[in-house]
Amino acid sequence: MPNERPPAVDRLRTLPKAEVHAHLEGCFEPAVLEQWATQARVPMPRPREHLLEFEGLADFLHFLDWACGLASTRERLAELSYGYSRRLADGGAGYADVIVNPTHWRAWHGRLPDMIDAIDAGLSAAEQDGLPPVGLCVSLLRTQSSDAAIELVDALLALRHPRVVALSIDGNEAAAGRTGPRFAEAFRRAGAAGLRRTVHAGESSGPQGVRDAIELLGADRIDHGVRAIEDPDLVGLLVDRQIPLGVCPTSNLKLGVYPAIEDHPIDRLRRAGVVVSVNTDDPVLLGASLVGEYALCSQAFGWSDDVLRTLARNSIDASFANADVKARLAQALSSW
Ligand SMILES: [Zn+2]
Numbered sequence: 001m002p003n004e005r006p007p008a009v010d011r012l013r014t015l016p017k018a019e020v021h022a023h024l025e026g027c028f029e030p031a032v033l034e035q036w037a038t039q040a041r042v043p044m045p046r047p048r049e050h051l052l053e054f055e056g057l058a059d060f061l062h063f064l065d066w067a068c069g070l071a072s073t074r075e076r077l078a079e080l081s082y083g084y085s086r087r088l089a090d091g092g093a094g095y096a097d098v099i100v101n102p103t104h105w106r107a108w109h110g111r112l113p114d115m116i117d118a119i120d121a122g123l124s125a126a127e128q129d130g131l132p133p134v135g136l137c138v139s140l141l142r143t144q145s146s147d148a149a150i151e152l153v154d155a156l157l158a159l160r161h162p163r164v165v166a167l168s169i170d171g172n173e174a175a176a177g178r179t180g181p182r183f184a185e186a187f188r189r190a191g192a193a194g195l196r197r198t199v200h201a202g203e204s205s206g207p208q209g210v211r212d213a214i215e216l217l218g219a220d221r222i223d224h225g226v227r228a229i230e231d232p233d234l235v236g237l238l239v240d241r242q243i244p245l246g247v248c249p250t251s252n253l254k255l256g257v258y259p260a261i262e263d264h265p266i267d268r269l270r271r272a273g274v275v276v277s278v279n280t281d282d283p284v285l286l287g288a289s290l291v292g293e294y295a296l297c298s299q300a301f302g303w304s305d306d307v308l309r310t311l312a313r314n315s316i317d318a319s320f321a322n323a324d325v326k327a328r329l330a331q332a333l334s335s336w
Contacts, residue, residue: 012092012294016332017312018319019088019096019279019290020198021223021246023170024119025104026282027084028067036070052285060285064104072107074118081122085131087283091290094132094329095321097198099168099223101139102152112155120163135165135320137198140186142171142179149186157193165320166196170223173205180212187217196220196320198246203257207231214243221246221318226257228274229265239273244318248281249296250288267301270311277315309333 030051037044044051045066054060071077081098088096100119102108108115116136123134138156140149156164167190169183187197199217201209203224210228213219214237225245228234238245247266258264270276278297280288294311297303303311316329 009291009295012291012298012308014092015294015308015312015336016316016329017093017290017294018277018315018321018329019091019093019098020221020244020277020315020318020320021248021279021281022084022096022098023282024080024084024098024100025064025068026280026285027080027087028071029083029284032079032083033067033070036076040070040072042066042070052287065106068104069107071105074114074121077108077115077118078122078125081119081134082126082131083122085123085126085134088132088134088290093290094332095134095316095319095325096132097135097137097165097320099137099139099170099198101141101168101170103141103144112152113159113161116159116161116163120161123163133321133325136161136163137166137168137196137320138164139168139170140183142169142173142176142200146182146185149183150189153186153189156195157189164195166198166220168198168200168223169217170200173201173203173209175204178205178208178212180209180216184216191218198223198320200224202227202245203252203255207234210234211237214238214241219243220320224248224252226252226265226269229269235269235272235274238269238275242275244275244277244314245269246279246318247276248279248288249293251281251286254286261296261300264300266297267303270307275314275318277311277318279315309336312336 030048034048071080127133191197197219198221199213199219200223201213206227207230210225213222221244223246249264252258266276278293280290312333316326
């Protein structure tokens with residue numbers, strides 16, 4: 001029951017925080033895509049003002065291929081990466097882990113080092129301009145084979161790029177089925193070599209997906225994880241081990257996981273002692289902003305300043321930022 005007025009959006013912007021669940025593939029601005037399409041003499045699938053109006057999943061995936069295909073040069077991929085950091089600054093975030101899934105980027109297939117280097121160039125330029133630092137989580141796809149997953153991890157470990165902070169896995173678990181066992185070896189290798197591990201589960205999968213993420217993939221963090229609420233023992237496990245969930249309320253509403261924010265379990269999970277944070281998932285494609293996510297929850301659940309501080313603190317602690325960045329953000333938060 002809301003017990004005070006929702007804090008103004010401007011005030012939420014000043015809340016020191018991090019973002020731990022967003023995809024680079026979800027950051028394509030229609031105006032930028034139009035410009036790239038014109039330069040490449042590639043037709044737009046529809047006019048710019050309707051570009052993000054998808055007619056179902058097949059259309060969405062087709063769009064993703066098209067957009068990732070346009071980001072085929074180092075300059076464009078760097079520009080996209082820079083734009084994400086600027087978006088973070090707009091939302092008052094001081095750090096983020098961003099996910100990129102190489103399987104979507106056909107123009108870069110077979111050139112993983114060049115692809116990471118291009119993203120790094122954009123993120124480094126952003127940092128030099130005073131924008132927030134961003135770590136990269138390189139993602140497997142749920143429908144990949146075990147061999148392809150191990151190949152990617154071995155390539156990452158050979159590269160040891162300082163920008164790469166974690167191994168991730170995303171994709172539709174409802175379509176892929178139970179795949180925890182298939183990816184266990186890839187995640188074991190990543191963990192043994194010191195990469196952090198973040199796993200999409202408990203969105204298109206139920207509680208079993210979250211359990212597999214913990215027990216088979218050694219997840220340091222779960223992306224979504226909200227359907228853990230369906231299994232009280234699993235909620236207990238998340239609390240005992242303090243495994244954080246990177247929750248994306250607007251994404252869950254737009255993709256039909258929950259019908260309305262009032263039905264969303266983020267506040268029940270929080271009150272049960274689970275470490276939750278709020279995030280945008282695919283900010284441009286879903287029309288979500290970090291401040292907007294805080295405002296949405298704050299209004300729906302009547303979050304006090306203390307709750308907002310806890311959520312922001314969770315986002316900082318759950319991030320894979322280095323100790324200096326975490327300490328700086330925690331210090332800023334203590335005086336909010
Ligand atoms: Zn996601």
